[in-house]
Amino acid sequence: MMLVLMMLIERPSILLLLTFLLAQPCILHLTESSNNFTDQSALLAFKSKISFGPNDTVFSAGNWSTITNFCEWFGVSCSRRRQRVTALNLSYMGIRGTISPHIGNLSFLISLNLRNNSFYGFLPHEISHLRRLRKLQLSNNLLEGTIPPTVHNCQKLRYFSLEGNKLNGTIPSSLSNMSSLEFLNLETNSFTGPFPLAIFNLSSLMAIFITENHFSGTLPIDLCSHCPHLRILYISFNEFSDHCQIKGQIPMGIGSLKNLNTLLLNGNSLTGTIPSTIGGLESLQRLYLDENKIEGFIPEQLCQIKNLGELSLSNNRISGYIPDCIGNLNLLQRLNLSSNQLSSSIPSNLWSIENLLFLDLSWNSLSGPVSPNLRNVDVIEYINLSHNQITGNVPSIIGSFESLRYLDLSKNSFQGDIPQSFGQLKGLDQLDLSNNNLSGEIPKSLEANPYLKYLNLSFNKLSGEIPFNGPFANFTAESFIGNEALCGNPIFGVPPCTSPSSHGSRVKQILLIYIVPVIASLIIFAALVTMLRRDRQCNMHIPSLPITLPEVDHRMISYQELCHGTNNFCESNLLGIGGFGFVYKGILSDGTIVAVKVLNRQLEGAFRSFDAECKVLRSIRHRNLVKVISTCSTPEFRALVLQYMSNGSLERWLYAHNYCLNLVQRVSIMVDVALALEYLHNGRSESVVHCDLKPSNILLDKDLVAHVGDFGIAKILVENDTTQTQTIGTIGYIAPEYGSEGRVSTKGDIYSYGIILLEVFTRKKPTDKSFVGELNMRQWIASFPDRMKVVDDGLLNIEDGRDVTAMKTILSPVLELGLRCSEELPDERLDIKDVVTQINKIKLAILGNRNNGV
Structure with missing residues (x-):
């Protein structure tokens, strides 16, 4: 021991090294504690600037105080190893206050989400210190001033949203240096001056929103030609001028944006014509050019955009005729050509667009009669030809x-x-x-x-x-x-009105006594002959043995049995028309009432869909899914025999005036739907994605238990293969990433579930005509601090005897759950397991309150 000590004394460098090694764990611990203290102090400084927070769960006792670890505070997420703050999410909390500059001390922050609150004052420059920041969401607040010019220091920023504030001044040109930026949302502010055109050259950009501001200048002739990943382009309601380079015209290069999903240029001062190159936008689903000064004809090339679901060219100076080929846009749901100078007649094949919901051709110079070959358009809700x-x-x-x-x-x-x-x-x-x-x-x-x-x-x-x-x-x-x-x-x-003359009475008397009975007898006789003929034809073409797909292990049902059970597929037995055929009510030979889904063999891919559907349905069984009783197949006929739902669809119950679901019924239905999705997503070896969840696909049995149907179009997700582009689903319920990227995942079903949940309790469709421009259902609901103002009046009338405070306690979490499920980014949506847990808690709370007489 003495020898070792003497060596250490003679060589002090060794002594210093040993001392450092022994002390290093303490130093690291002190450094880590210091960094953690920095994050805690920054959060407490942030809290000190909050002047009003109505939600007690945010700043309640023991929360956001030094009593507990700050990583456990509401809205705070930390890294596991270093215990540093990586995310702060206080969205939709109704908080009022300013944003503390100490926010810039959260150096490990990746995501900051304060949207839909009442933060006011300036956006602190210290946000530029957050070098790791990837998501900055401050939309729908009361922020003023300008964007800090040094914000480009956040080089990893991908998602930047300041929508719905009161920000003034110009956009800093340094934004064009943010090479990782994918999503930029500056709409609905008071920005002025020219928009930095260099931003359009960001190759990483996927979506840009700059609507409802006061930008001026011109659109670049090579608009977004360097944006290969661009999906959404909103440049509506600004003041882009009609001079300089392109004289206000839509750039000819617009057709190079092959991946563009949404293009909104409405509400500007664009002139010139619609370029023929617009046909190159092969992925486009929404095109809004209304409220400009566009002239010329509607180009035939517009009909090449096969995925187009919404087209609005209203309030321009467009002349000529409506192209006949517009009837080939089979996925079109909204068509608005109003307030132009269109002439000639309405093309007859326009009425053949099966999914058309909204048609406005008013305020033009259209002439001639409406086509005598007009066919039944089942889904259309709005027609204006005035x-x-x-x-x-x-x-x-x-x-x-x-x-x-x-x-x-x-x-x-x-x-x-x-x-x-x-x-x-x-x-x-x-x-x-x-x-x-x-x-x-x-x-x-x-x-x-x-x-x-x-x-x-x-x-x-x-x-x-x-x-x-x-x-x-x-x-x-x-x-x-x-x-x-x-x-x-x-x-x-x-x-x-004067009384009818005796002559008129005599004529009516003759008609009733002699002519009407003769006509009635002839009609009855003709009907009997027709039925006998159809029955004979049915027997002639029906195979004598039952035919089913061999791989489907269900009860065997013959075509003959289906033919008799549906009265030869009589129109009076027709329950509805789906995407792949007709659905009839039928009675089997044992008295079982069923729904028979007959595929239209003239539809391209219908039989292929049937075969794929059967493979999926063979092993799917759940209380809240529509049960497949059997299948029937011949070379020219294929059908699914399904469990009959006597109470129809959820859509019928929501919008028929003689029905109204109470609070318990609505929540119970949404619990049933969540359980069905949980089974599809997690209850099998391979996840099944529904892809088209909507109220018309949610059916109710005699006890109002919900059963999810029409999941035959769903795709089984195979590892590393989650993309399909065959169908665009239903506008309003389809997830943004599906429309923009063609990505199909279980998170898309969660989005649809969230929209339906909001619809069920507001009794407003996501395609409601009150949602115009950029305003959608989520934004409309979020704009009300008091969420009770958006709740369906019919529901409130039914529950009139219930305590108002109790109703608010129940309904606020319901709407909040709907908003969380329908988040724009898939990763921010809940998992179906969490959805089931939360909606069940809400149901139990309602039943508990009801049992207690509340």
Whole structure:
């Protein structure tokens, strides 16, 4: 020992080295503690600038205080090894205050999410110190001032959103140096001056939103030609001028954006024509060029964009005709060509677009009659052909458009009678046929439209008695003014009707006694002959033995049994029409009531879909999935025999006026849907993605238990193979990454679930016409600090006896869950297991309150 000590004394360098090695763990511990103390201090400084926080879970006792580890505070996430703050998420908390400059001391911060609060004041320059920052989400606050010019120091920033604030000044050109930027959202602020065009050259850019500001200048001629990954481009409602390089025209190079999913250039001052190169946007699904000064014709090349779902060219100076080929855009759901100078007639094949929901051709110079070959458009909800020069009769087939809610044919030259079939439009709430040359009587069948809120038949040549039952009790004289031969109730501003003449009575008597019975007998006889013929044809073509797919282990059902059970697939048994065929109600030989899904063999890929569907359905069984009883297949016929759901779809219960689900029923249905998704995602060796979850695919049995159906189009995810591009799903419910990148994953189903959850409790569709421009359902809900203001009035009326505070305690988490599930980025959405846990907790809370008499 003495020898060792003497050696250490003689060689002090060794002594120093030994001392350092012994002390190093203490030094590291002190350094780590110091860094942790820095993060804790920064968070407490951030909290000190909060002046109002209504949500007690954020800053409650024991939370956001030194009593507990800051890594356990609400909204704070830390790295496991170093215990440094990596994420701060206080979104949708209703917090009011300023953003402390100490935020810049969180040097390990990767994600900062403070959106949808009431933060005001300036955006601190110290944010530029966050060199590891990848996501900065400050949208929908009250921030003012400018963007710090040094923000480009955050070189790893990928997601940058300042939407919906009060920021002023110009955009710093240094943003174009942020080489990792993928998502830039500056819409709805007060930015001024020219937009830095160099930003359009960022090769990493996937989405850019700069709508509703005061930018000026011109669009570059090579707009985004260096953005190979660009999916979304929103440049709406600015002040881009019509001078300099391109004279305000849409750049010819726009067609090079092969991956672009959404293009919004509406509300600017763009001039010139729509370039023919626009046909090169092969991935485009939404195109909005409305409210500009665009001239010329609609180019035929527009019809090459096969994935187009929404097209709006309204409020321009476009002339010429509507191209016939527009009817080839089979996925089109919204078409708005209003307020232009279009002429000629409406192309007949426009009515063959099966998915069309919204059609507005008003305020043009369209002429000629509506096509006599008009076919039934099942899903269309809105038709506006007003302020044109259309002639001919009003097509009676419009009365079979069962989803139609709004019909405006005013200010045209329609003639003839108002079709009696309009009485079949049970969902119609607005009908305007004014300022035409219509004659004859007002159909009494319109009395069967109890939800008709607005009716305008003024300035026509109508005669006879005005009906007085049903919705007519709420109309005024303004609905009928300008028709000189009308009579009826004096409140309508018309004279009373005189009694019918004796001659008229005699004619009616003869008709009733002699002619009507003869006609009825002929009709009955013809019907019997037709049924016998169809039955013989059915027997001629039906194989004598049951035919089923051999790999499907279900009860064997023959084509003959299905034919008899559906009354030869009679139209009166038709339940609905889906993407791949028709669904009929049927009764099997043992008395079982079923739904028979018959595939349309004329549809491309229908049989291929059937075979793929059967392989998936063979092993799928769950209480909350529609049960497949059997399958039936011949060379020319294929069908699925499904469990019959007597209460129809969730969509029917949400929007039919004679139904209204209470609180427990709505939550229970969403619990059922969550359980079905959990089984599809996690209950099998391979995850099944539904891909098209929506209220019409959620069916209710006699006990209002929900069963998810139509998951046959779902794809089984194989490892490293999660992409498919065959279908775009349904607009409004489809996840953003599916539309922009074609990515299919279970997270897409979570997004659809979140949208449906919001829809169920607001009773508003995501495609509601009140959501225009950039405003969508999520943004609309988030704009209300008091979430009770968005809840369905019908639900609140049913639950009128329930305590208001209790209702708010229950409904706020429901809406919050919907918002979290429908986050724009897939990684920020919940997993289905967490969804099931949370929605179950909400249901238990409701049942607990109800049992306690609340």
